[in-house]
Amino acid sequence: xxxxxxxxxxxxxxxxxxxxxxxxxxxxxxxxxxxxxxxxxxxxxxxxxxxxxxxxxxxxxxxxxxxxxxxxxxxxxxxxxxxxxxxxxxxxxxxxxxxxxxxxxxxxxxxx
Amino acid sequence: xxxxxxxxxxxxxxxxxxxxxxxxxxxxxxxxxxxxxxxxxxxxxxxxxxxxxxxxxxxxxxxxxxxxxxxxxxxxxxxxxxxxxxxxxxxxxxxxxxxxxxxxxxxxxxxx
Numbered sequence: 642x643x644x645x646x647x648x649x650x651x652x653x654x655x656x657x658x659x660x661x662x663x664x665x666x667x668x669x670x671x672x673x674x675x676x677x678x679x680x681x682x683x684x685x686x687x688x689x690x691x692x693x694x695x696x697x698x699x700x701x702x703x704x705x706x707x708x709x710x711x712x713x714x715x716x717x718x719x720x721x722x723x724x725x726x727x728x729x730x731x732x733x734x735x736x737x738x739x740x741x742x743x744x745x746x747x748x749x750x751x752x753x
Numbered sequence: 754x755x756x757x758x759x760x761x762x763x764x765x766x767x768x769x770x771x772x773x774x775x776x777x778x779x780x781x782x783x784x785x786x787x788x789x790x791x792x793x794x795x796x797x798x799x800x801x802x803x804x805x806x807x808x809x810x811x812x813x814x815x816x817x818x819x820x821x822x823x824x825x826x827x828x829x830x831x832x833x834x835x836x837x838x839x840x841x842x843x844x845x846x847x848x849x850x851x852x853x854x855x856x857x858x859x860x861x862x863x864x865x
Contacts, residue, residue, distance in 0.1 A: 675854060684757075684845060684858040685796075692852070730795065732854075739784050739849045740811075743795040 643668045647731055647744035654721055655752050662716040662747045664731030669712050672734040675741070676705050676716050678727040685730065689716070721751045755780060755850045757857035765863045766836055773832045774860045776846035781826035784849035787819070790859070791842045802829040802846075836864045 644667045654660050664674075673692045677685040689698045689705040691714070697706040704717040718725060728748050732741040756779040766772050776785070785802040800821055801809040808821035823829045833840050843859040 673852060677856075682861075685847075685856040687853055687855060690853045732796075734854075738801070739852075739854060740786070740798055740801070741788075741796070741847075741854060743797075745795045 643671075643733060643735055643742045645731060645733055645742050645744035647729075647747050649747060650745065651748040651750075653750040653752065656721060656723060658721050658751075659717070659719050660721055660749070662718070662729050662731075662749070664714040664716070664744055666712045666714075666733050666742075668735065669709050670735065671709060672736050672739075674705075674707055674714050674731065674733050676703075676714075677730040677732065679730060679746070680727045688729075718749075721749075723751045723753045725749060725751050754853075755782065755848050755855045757846060757848060757855060759844075759846060759857040759860050761860060762858065763861040763863075765865065767865055768837055770836055771832055771834045772836065772862060773830050774844055774846075776829045776831070776857055778827045778848050780850070782848040782850060783826065785823065785829050786847045786854075787821060787829070787831045788845045788847060788856075789842045790845065796845065799831070799844075802831075833862065836862075838864050840864050 648663045676688040691707045702719040707714045728746040730746045732743045758777045760775045787799040788796040790796045799814045802823040804823045820832045845859045847856045
């Protein structure tokens with residue numbers, strides 16, 4: 642059974658700092674990995690999708706990497722802003738059925 | 754991408770009653786899912802909503818408790834039956850568009 646772990650559970654940083662969120666998964670036979678953000682009282686917003694054959698994806702200040710063999714992914718946020726404050730969720734899909742297994746998330750607070 | 758709406762956005766229900774949640778997508782999609790997010794927890798997949806056939810449920814979820822309809826490729830309903838306080842959660846539908854999974858805003862359910 643796939644298990645996804647996210648470290649740290651919470652992170653507080655000053656504005657402008659670069660930061661890294663970590664995600665690990667127990668079964669390396671994944672189809673793809675997706676990073677989401679969840680704002681309080683809101684649904685999930687898709688940030689980045691990495692296919693199993695890819696090493697990284699970038700969108701603006703966000704960069705996600707994938708090391709499938711070691712079961713790890715990182716989400717790098719450059720020059721953090723208070724608007725980046727949210728819970729960041731990592732989820733993996735085990736196949737083309739697209740069923741996602743989620744981690745518990747990292748609660749990020751960026752202080753002005 | 755996909756724009757997903759859910760109704761109701763929130764509800765407070767009495768123990769023993771049932772609530773039906775609607776999910777509407779702005780385009781035809783093949784893959785549609787229902788997830789649950791219990792307080793302080795991450796998302797757990799309830800079932801895959803199949804168009805024209807019975808939903809496929811994950812371990813721990815049964816049709817009698819969570820009946821699902823999928824009459825067409827843009828709409829689905831999830832019913833939470835015979836509710837108890839343990840059913841208090843956020844219920845989210847999601848769809849897959851070009852490999853990426855998109856989520857609705859969620860329905861926040863409180864059972865008293």
